[in-house]
Amino acid sequence: MAEPIRVCITGAAGQIGYSLVYMVGSGAVFGPDTPVILHLLDIKPMMTVLNGVCMEISDCALPCVRDVIATDDPAVAFKDIESAFLVGSMPRKEGMERKDLLAANVKIFKVQAQISAKLGIPVTDVKNVIIWGNHSSTQFPDVRHASAIVNGQTVSVYDAIKDDAFLKGEFITSVQKRGAAVIAARKLSSAMSAAKAACDHMRSIWEGTSEGHFVSMGVFSDGSYNLPEGVMYSFPVTIKDKKWSIVQGLPIDDFAQEMMDKSAKELCEERDDAIAVCED
Numbered sequence: 001m002a003e004p005i006r007v008c009i010t011g012a013a014g015q016i017g018y019s020l021v022y023m024v025g026s027g028a029v030f031g032p033d034t035p036v037i038l039h040l041l042d043i044k045p046m047m048t049v050l051n052g053v054c055m056e057i058s059d060c061a062l063p064c065v066r067d068v069i070a071t072d073d074p075a076v077a078f079k080d081i082e083s084a085f086l087v088g089s090m091p092r093k094e095g096m097e098r099k100d101l102l103a104a105n106v107k108i109f110k111v112q113a114q115i116s117a118k119l120g121i122p123v124t125d126v127k128n129v130i131i132w133g134n135h136s137s138t139q140f141p142d143v144r145h146a147s148a149i150v151n152g153q154t155v156s157v158y159d160a161i162k163d164d165a166f167l168k169g170e171f172i173t174s175v176q177k178r179g180a181a182v183i184a185a186r187k188l189s190s191a192m193s194a195a196k197a198a199c200d201h202m203r204s205i206w207e208g209t210s211e212g213h214f215v216s217m218g219v220f221s222d223g224s225y226n227l228p229e230g231v232m233y234s235f236p237v238t239i240k241d242k243k244w245s246i247v248q249g250l251p252i253d254d255f256a257q258e259m260m261d262k263s264a265k266e267l268c269e270e271r272d273d274a275i276a277v278c279e280d
């Protein structure tokens with residue numbers, strides 16, 4: 001086996017942390033041949049809970065876990081690490097909008113399932129669905145540039161679904177409202193799917209994207225696609241040598257641009273709110 005890498009997970013005693021620890025420790029993120037030393041950070045009152053998580057890590061005999069450092073000291077948690085999942089903060093509760101979280105959290109610091117169900121194919125046969133914008137009710141899931149394997153042929157998802165009303169209506173709104181729907185059903189914010197998404201992001205960064213594939217990530221906007229510069233915005237990106245590049249030149253129609261602009265406007269407002277909180 002290779003030398004172990006040090007991976008920090010903050011908020012490790014929380015819901016998302018609980019799923020993340022398992023996924024990282026089982027080899028699903030950095031590969032089954034890469035041992036990891038887990039640096040688990042949480043706040044002092046959560047140390048007993050974190051100790052329970054450590055007991056379970058030990059009981060699971062996770063194949064990739066070489067050692068575990070559980071701490072409430074960020075200096076210890078972030079020492080010599082190669083990668084970090086910054087999860088520690090306050091989750092959204094029923095009735096809360098994302099904006100409500102900003103004031104609380106600012107100081108501390110994808111959507112193929114529906115398409116594959118509509119086409120009756122496995123999720124692995126759908127690629128390049130884009131989420132533009134914010135992770136909120138203005139996010140814009142866009143299948144215009146996506147392709148799928150149907151009956152052994154690679155086809156455009158838009159042409160295969162052939163349902164403009166669905167793709168511009170129900171599909172978008174159900175993705176936009178998914179977070180709230182999970183909270184309404186679980187009475188808790190999503191955790192397993194959030195941890196899976198974080199792990200997918202980390203694996204994409206670690207391994208890079210394969211030829212012809214892109215993934216959506218919230219990255220610092222450089223003004224591509226006529227969107228405002230200087231906000232964190234979800235773009236289609238490719239990744240090589242752990243560096244992301246925004247995919248350029250995708251044709252954007254009026255409908256898409258309007259959706260993308262709406263999410264950008266909200267992100268600019270959130271950025272300004274966050275700056276105001278910091279300056280308080």
Ligand SMILES: NC(=O)c1ccc[n+]([C@@H]2O[C@H](COP(=O)([O-])OP(=O)(O)OC[C@H]3O[C@@H](n4cnc5c(N)ncnc54)[C@H](O)[C@@H]3O)[C@@H](O)[C@H]2O)c1
Nearest residue numbers: 011013014015016042043046088089090091092189190194
């Ligand atoms: N993007 C998404 O899809 C998505 C989905 C769900 C949750 N979230 C966000 O992820 C975060 C964590 O959610 P959760 O459900 O795991 O919450 P949780 O309350 O179960 O866990 C959060 C953990 O963070 C710890 N924590 C708080 N402040 C900390 C600090 N300063 N340093 C280290 N640890 C700290 C808490 O003690 C707790 O153990 C929240 O901000 C939530 O809004 C995002």
